[in-house]
Amino acid sequence: MKKLSIFAILMAFILVLGACGNKDAGSGKEDNSNSASGDSKAEETETVTVKHELGEATVDKNPGNVVVFDFGILDTLDELGVDVKGVPQTNIPKYLEKYASDDYTNVGSLKEPDFETIHALKPDVIFISGRQADLYDQFAEIAPTVYIPLDTTDYVNSFKENMNTVAEIFNKEDEMKEELADIDDRIAGIQEKTSKTDDKGLIVLGTEGKVSAYGPASRFGLIHDVFGVKPADDSIEASTHGQNITFEYILDTNPDILYVIDRDAAIGTDSSVKASLENDLVQKTNAFKNDKIFYLDGQYWYLSGGGLQSMKEMITEVENSL
Structure with missing residues (x-):
């Protein structure tokens, strides 16, 4: 009996230790679960x-x-x-x-x-x-x-809204803030120059021997609306595709500055807008006589307008024209 009693006590003691160990293990598992839950919350995608x-x-x-x-x-x-x-x-x-x-x-x-x-x-x-x-x-x-x-009737604000949207999605807000501040400064510099001259400009897009004109609030109207170049004709219909015109119209309008966007060059065709544009009629304009015909890069103006790089290049081209 004495041996049996001792054996029973030992077994009871072992059982108690086992229960404590299981409790501790359960506590550990619970802690790990909480930790994993916390990590999951921390890793939730913004x-x-x-x-x-x-x-x-x-x-x-x-x-x-x-x-x-x-x-x-x-x-x-x-x-x-x-x-x-x-x-x-x-x-x-x-x-x-x-x-x-x-x-x-x-x-x-x-x-x-x-x-x-x-x-x-x-x-x-x-x-x-x-x-x-x-x-x-x-x-x-x-x-x-x-x-x-891109809202061409409110070009800069629309452009900035787009840029800020992209910056927010890709966590590039600080970089974009600097880029847009630099663009604002450069635009202000152009506006200062255009405010001091009465020279009037005409924007045309050429393709396969045909020409269309763009005025304020049009696809390329930021030259007038934002940069401040006075329009040679302020009655041009505002549209994405421009207003069909003749070379006689260019002569009658007689711009001091003629901005030409070569669509053919932009899309890689072989036709030459310059050859068809600088004809006998256009050579009588102030723009031609004063060497003020500027061929803008259609890659930036026609294909990729509204981008960060294209906007800076467009600003550079207008700066050079002044």
């Missing part, structure tokens, strides 16, 4: 909600798989050092030609997206602009789609 005129997009901050259908936004991301995965590789501006390489996925053209390829990329965000507006719903079915149009 998002940005962008409201635009076509809808709303909630985008993860610093998205990895980026598809871009606007060359102005592409040049902005390039300037900010942001990687992209997919771009429309048709008619990419030469200064962005690295995106035409096999390092990037071709997602169609600006007007004809390859939705199958886009879907396969599993993008985290898609950027589109006016050329793709009618296809917004199809993009939005694939991934959060940010529509970034």
Whole structure:
């Protein structure tokens, strides 16, 4: 009996120790669970909600798989050092030609997206602009789609809003603040010059021997509206595609400065706008006589307007014209 009693006491003692150990282990497991929960909360992805005129997009901050259908936004991301995965590789501006390489996925053209390829990329965000507006719903079915149009009637504010949206999504606010401040300073310098002259300018786009004019509040109207160049004709219809004109019209308007955007050069065709434009009629204008015909780079003005790089280059070209 004595041996049995001792044995029973020992067994009871072992059972008590085992229970304590299990309790401690349970406590440890509970602590690990709490720790993991805390880590999970800390690692929750921060998002940005962008409201635009076509809808709303909630985008993860610093998205990895980026598809871009606007060359102005592409040049902005390039300037900010942001990687992209997919771009429309048709008619990419030469200064962005690295995106035409096999390092990037071709997602169609600006007007004809390859939705199958886009879907396969599993993008985290898609950027589109006016050329793709009618296809917004199809993009939005694939991934959060940010529509970034450029309001030419309020060019600078629209441009800044777009730039700040991009900066917020990619955590580039400080860099963008500096970039926009520099742009403001340069614009102010141009405005100071244009305020001191009565020279009047005319903006034309040439393609395949045809010419169209652009005035204030038009696609290229920032030359008048923002930079302050006085219009040679303030009755030009404000539109995206411009007002069809003749060479006689250019002579009758007789601009002091003639700004020419060569669409053919921008899209890589062989026709020469300069050869057709500088004819006998145009040679009678003040602009031609005073060597004030300026051929603007269509890559910046026609293909990728509204981008950070293109905006700075456009400012430089107008500065040089003054």
